[in-house]
Amino acid sequence: MNLSLLSTDQWTSIIPYLGADDFKALRIAGNKSMGLSQPNLTRHLQLRIDRVPFLSANDNDNAYHHNFHFSETYIRQWLDDRTRLVINDADAKLCPKRMGYLVMNGMLNSVTEVMVHDCHHHGAIIELFPYLPNLKSLELVDQGDARRKIDALDNIIANVARMQSLTTLDIEFDTVIHGNRLSFLEEMQTLQHLRLVGFDLSEGIRYMQSLTNLETLRLCHGNFYSSPNEDVNEKGLNNLIGLTKLRRLQLEGFDCLSCVGLAPLSSPGSNIQDFVLKHCQEPSDECLASIGRMGNLNSLHFVFSLCDDFDTFDSDSLRRLNTLSALKRLTLFYVLEDACDLRLLPGLTDLETLNVAFEETLDIEETEDLLTTAMQTFPSLQKVRIFSEECMECTFQYGGLDVEYATFFFGDLVYLD
Structure with missing residues (x-):
C-alpha cells in the first residue's frame, strides 16, 4: 500500500492509534519529503524542540530550514495540543527570544x-518554564562531572524553585551539588513523585519533611559512582516520618545504615509498598529487623554489585524477612552465600518474582538447584531472574517457572518487577 496516497482526513482517523515506534516503522515522522506540512500527524507525540526549525537560533546555517516561512499560524499548528517537550541535543542553539514569544503568547x-538533557547548556530556555501554566512534570539530566558547571546548575535549581505547581520532579546531575540548594523543596507542596541524583543529601534530606503528598521518592546520595564524605545519618532519615502517603522509596548510596536508621520507615504510620536499597555500603544486618516491620511491602529489592563493600546476610537476619507474607517481588543481589539460603524464607508464601545474583556465575547444576529450592520454598513463585556479569541473556521454562538470564553491572538500571 502506498501510504502517501492516504488523504489528510484518513490519516487523522488513523494517528490516534499510532505511537512513536509505529511512526518510525512507517518512516513518516520527521520525513523531509512531507515538508513538515502535516503537523496533525504527530501532534499527539512528544516534540523535540531542539529540532524544530522555528526555534533555532541559526536558521540561516540550515538550507532546509531556511526554505520555510514560519508564520504564527504554522507554528501554532505544530504546538497546539502538544503535552510533552524534549531537548536532547547539547549543541542545539535555541533562541530564548523566540521561545519566550511562544510562551508569553500561550502557544x-x-x-x-x-x-x-545536558541542561546546563539550556539555562536560558529553562528560565522560561515557570511561565508554562500547566507544567506538571519536569526532568533535568546533566552528564559529566565538572566544577565549572556548578553556577549554571545552581541557576537552573533557582528556576525550578519557581515551578511550585509541579507534581513530578526528576533531577539527575553527575556534578554533586550542595544539599542546601534543595531548600526550595519546602515550598513544593504539590509534589507527588521526586527523584534526585547529584545532591549531598546529608544536608539536603531535611528539606523533604514537608512534602506530605509524596507517593514516590527515589534518592541517590551523591551521584551513581561516589557518595559525599558525610553519610546521611539516622537523624536525617527521621525527616521522612511524616510522609504517610509514600508508597515507593529507593535509597542509593546511603552507607552504614542500621536498624535505628531505618526505624522511621517502619513506624506505624508508614505505608511503603515498594522499597529499594541500592549500592548502600556496609549496611548493618540489623537493617533487616526494621525492614521486616514494613508490613505493607509487596516489593523489596536489595541491589548490590561486586564493587560494593558489604557482607552477605547471615541466617538470623534473613529470617526477619519472614514477616513479609504479602511480598510479591524480591531481589537479592550478592547478599546470599548460596541458593540454600532461600530455605530460610518460608514465610514469603505470596512471592511471585525472585531476582538473584551471586558472586560466582552458576553452572547448570547450580542453576537447577537454585530453581528447585525456589519452587519448594515459595509456593506462589512464577518467575526467576538470574543476573550475572558474564551470562548470556536468554529465557526458558523450568518446572512451570519462567526463567530469565540477564546481565548486570554496577550502576545499571534494571527492571525488577
Whole structure:
C-alpha cells in the first residue's frame, strides 16, 4: 500500500492509534519529503524542540530550514495540543527570544511535561518554564562531572524553585551539588513523585519533611559512582516520618545504615509498598529487623554489585524477612552465600518474582538447584531472574517457572518487577 496516497482526513482517523515506534516503522515522522506540512500527524507525540526549525537560533546555517516561512499560524499548528517537550541535543542553539514569544503568547499552554538533557547548556530556555501554566512534570539530566558547571546548575535549581505547581520532579546531575540548594523543596507542596541524583543529601534530606503528598521518592546520595564524605545519618532519615502517603522509596548510596536508621520507615504510620536499597555500603544486618516491620511491602529489592563493600546476610537476619507474607517481588543481589539460603524464607508464601545474583556465575547444576529450592520454598513463585556479569541473556521454562538470564553491572538500571 502506498501510504502517501492516504488523504489528510484518513490519516487523522488513523494517528490516534499510532505511537512513536509505529511512526518510525512507517518512516513518516520527521520525513523531509512531507515538508513538515502535516503537523496533525504527530501532534499527539512528544516534540523535540531542539529540532524544530522555528526555534533555532541559526536558521540561516540550515538550507532546509531556511526554505520555510514560519508564520504564527504554522507554528501554532505544530504546538497546539502538544503535552510533552524534549531537548536532547547539547549543541542545539535555541533562541530564548523566540521561545519566550511562544510562551508569553500561550502557544505552549498545553504542555504538561518537559525533559531536558545536558541542561546546563539550556539555562536560558529553562528560565522560561515557570511561565508554562500547566507544567506538571519536569526532568533535568546533566552528564559529566565538572566544577565549572556548578553556577549554571545552581541557576537552573533557582528556576525550578519557581515551578511550585509541579507534581513530578526528576533531577539527575553527575556534578554533586550542595544539599542546601534543595531548600526550595519546602515550598513544593504539590509534589507527588521526586527523584534526585547529584545532591549531598546529608544536608539536603531535611528539606523533604514537608512534602506530605509524596507517593514516590527515589534518592541517590551523591551521584551513581561516589557518595559525599558525610553519610546521611539516622537523624536525617527521621525527616521522612511524616510522609504517610509514600508508597515507593529507593535509597542509593546511603552507607552504614542500621536498624535505628531505618526505624522511621517502619513506624506505624508508614505505608511503603515498594522499597529499594541500592549500592548502600556496609549496611548493618540489623537493617533487616526494621525492614521486616514494613508490613505493607509487596516489593523489596536489595541491589548490590561486586564493587560494593558489604557482607552477605547471615541466617538470623534473613529470617526477619519472614514477616513479609504479602511480598510479591524480591531481589537479592550478592547478599546470599548460596541458593540454600532461600530455605530460610518460608514465610514469603505470596512471592511471585525472585531476582538473584551471586558472586560466582552458576553452572547448570547450580542453576537447577537454585530453581528447585525456589519452587519448594515459595509456593506462589512464577518467575526467576538470574543476573550475572558474564551470562548470556536468554529465557526458558523450568518446572512451570519462567526463567530469565540477564546481565548486570554496577550502576545499571534494571527492571525488577
